[in-house]
Amino acid sequence: MARTGRRPGGGSGTQEAILDAARAAFSESGYDGATIRGIAGKAGVDPALVHHYYGTKEQLFVAAMELPFDPSSVLPAILEPGLDGIGERIVRLMVTIWDSAGDYNPFAALLRSAMTQEKAATMFREFATRAIFANVVKAIDADRPELRTGMVASQMAGLIMTRYLLKLPAMVQATPDELVAGIGPTLQRYLTAPLDLPSG
Amino acid sequence: MARTGRRPGGGSGTQEAILDAARAAFSESGYDGATIRGIAGKAGVDPALVHHYYGTKEQLFVAAMELPFDPSSVLPAILEPGLDGIGERIVRLMVTIWDSAGDYNPFAALLRSAMTQEKAATMFREFATRAIFANVVKAIDADRPELRTGMVASQMAGLIMTRYLLKLPAMVQATPDELVAGIGPTLQRYLTAPLDLPSG
Structure with a gap:
């Protein structure tokens, strides 16, 4: 009882x-x-x-929130093979998840609320920080891991936004392989390359 | 009369x-x-x-729409100096415009509507395509100019989304110079470098 x-x-x-x-x-x-x-x-x-x-x-x-994936089960597939090829793995996994989610996509609804309501933005930001970013930050072996993770988040947020929400034709028509080849190296650089940031 | x-x-x-x-x-x-x-x-x-x-x-x-800038007056400053350094120019200009827009930002409102309403998305997509993307596509001297422009749009949309709407701490705290140094090379590669896309 x-x-x-x-x-x-x-x-x-x-x-x-x-x-x-x-x-x-x-x-x-x-x-x-x-x-x-x-x-x-x-x-x-x-x-x-x-x-x-x-x-x-x-x-x-x-x-x-009916998210299409659980970060704690998805992140190991991205992080455990090491930093080699991690950029391409992130793009391929996210595009696979979102392409297969179809029209019923509660994660899109969550992202929309986060863009329009302060409380939803806080909830989304905190969840992403604890459940995703913190693990990526720990895996980075370079300076400025938070900024690097933030830039990865910016490119991935923009990929999702332009392909699935705003539906820009060039981004909708791109194949998963093209997106992996085009955007994977961006994430790889954000996560592993020297950034040449201004000093001070 | x-x-x-x-x-x-x-x-x-x-x-x-x-x-x-x-x-x-x-x-x-x-x-x-x-x-x-x-x-x-x-x-x-x-x-x-x-x-x-x-x-x-x-x-x-x-x-x-009370946009904070008119593409027809802003694009020449980005495109006319040529493709050299264009990635950094795009990031610096957009961050300058958005940082100075402050809390009253009708463009953010437009972007929010475009994320949540089908008709606003169509309006935003069509305006961006005619007024911005078409001019960038024409300036590109490489294969797949539409895909390249789409990837630039994805990174810039994600930068705006994470710094100004979702307010991810790492992206809010980054200085304009850091964003230019970090993200400028991404846009430069999207616009000018070989992309090594899969054939077929």
């Missing part, structure tokens, strides 16, 4: 209540501010049940 | 009516579909008066 006595400890009603509470908490408090304990309280269940169904806070976010 | 007899041929009331009619026409019919004649008709004035106040359709669009 559920500790609170308000909800049975299983079944899809409980899971929906947890996801609803999670969406509300992430939107309201941001990714950093939301807690499993607070979400459990709002859903009227024990925190252990939230962990049981959804794992970590990151995995709960992925489930609640 | 105004030909139509409905509005006096001058004064700020007429100019406001023209801008209102222009915004409605561009939103409804897209940039390509809207005409000076149709906008004049909707505003109840002679088309010559629209040209008199606002010049070309492109200049009318810039005025109606």
Whole structure:
């Protein structure tokens, strides 16, 4: 029996209540501010049940926002082979995920909200920073890892924006192989090459 | 006297009516579909008066949307010195314009609408294609000029999105000189270097 006595400890009603509470908490408090304990309280269940169904806070976010991929399972494929060829791997993986997402794409919806609402921007920024950027920053073996990661994020955000949201014809018509060959070297340079930044 | 007899041929009331009619026409019919004649008709004035106040359709669009720059006056500064250093010139100019725009930035509003509404996306895409991309494509002296221009657009869209809309800390904290040194070479390569695209 559920500790609170308000909800049975299983079944899809409980899971929906947890996801609803999670969406509300992430939107309201941001990714950093939301807690499993607070979400459990709002859903009227024990925190252990939230962990049981959804794992970590990151995995709960992925489930609640219906993201097409879980960074914690995708990043190893990008990072573990090392920095050699990492630029091309990032482009190929993201284009594969987005090309196959089709018209129903909750990640696009999240990105749209993040562009238009301050709270959604905070939530998106915090999630991307903790779940994605922090791991990329750690993998970089060069100066200015945060700036390098930010520039990678800028190119990838722009690729997604122009190919999938604004639908610029040249970017829609490009094949995945062309995008890998064209944009992969950009990311490779951002992550591994000397940047020749101005001093001071 | 105004030909139509409905509005006096001058004064700020007429100019406001023209801008209102222009915004409605561009939103409804897209940039390509809207005409000076149709906008004049909707505003109840002679088309010559629209040209008199606002010049070309492109200049009318810039005025109606309150864009922070007019591509027809900005592009020569980028394109006329030639392809040498063009990547850095693009980044420096865009960062200068956006950094100085501050919180009141109608271009950001336009970009947000284009991300969220199909009709605004069409309008934005058509305007960018006619007023900006077409001129860049003509200046490129290499294979695949449309794809090259599209990749430049993707990096610049992502720079704007991450620095000014999503406000990723690493991209907000970067100085203009760092962005020029970091991202300029990307655009330079997209515009001028061999791309090693897959054949077929």
